[in-house]
Amino acid sequence: MRIVRHLFASSKRHFPPATLDAIQHAIAASEHRHHGEIVFAAEGSLSPRDVARGRTARERAHEVFANLRVWNTEHNTGVLLYLLLADHAIEIVADRGVAKEIPEAEWLPICALMKDYFRRGDYEHGAIEGVAAVGELLARHFPANGERNADELPDRPVLL
Template identity: 45%
Template structure:
């Protein structure tokens, strides 16, 4: 896709498109699912849905992956006690999904597993089942975090990051 076409596609989408894909009720259910997940492990899950890339990214021809890594830092997903934060990022304009995991969880989960989660989300998203795709991804990430960062019985687990999805 050439630069002008890409620019127009990204400017066509806005935050209202993200809200239409996932309305307030769906966003609340996703937030509840993240919060419930985090009661079982010391990991943190963030969900970010972005309609289109900022102009600076488009002019420099940067990718959805590069944007996800930037948001991983901006949303402070890297700033957890056990380095066990995971960002699930959806870029509507390009139908791209990225998962960025902090070094603690990334050390014990291989790239193929992350790609399998993305593939499952892609299938649901193609069918416009955004909430279902995100729920399945949250559940899959939850299972990985429970396997590698499970809470000990009676352990205190403070919530280090907000649970609400971010719409940009």
């Protein structure tokens, strides 16, 4: 059954250009409040080969984290919000600077919040609320304190 879902899933259907614009603006606004870098990536499906091998969304999220260079910020404060639509999976991967301050358990309510929106078909608001919630955690642990965030990673969401 999983392979069938992966054959027909698409991220473009749920994330048209206007939605990508809204998410990009949410990321940019959030990053004015903290010294973190948020990257949003959505993927419709995995390759049939990856599905057959049992590749998980978490494994793929770590690969995307590396490929998009989310780890490559000066203070190791990158955070990836990764969606694998065919599996209805949301993964948050934080760089080591963030992971030292924010326990993994604090990301779980954000994933649940986003899933609630996505279940209703509201991908735009689910993504924006997820970005906002990640931003709140980053602002609490890495506040901007009036300093400018260097914006080391692109704010534009990535569709894989």
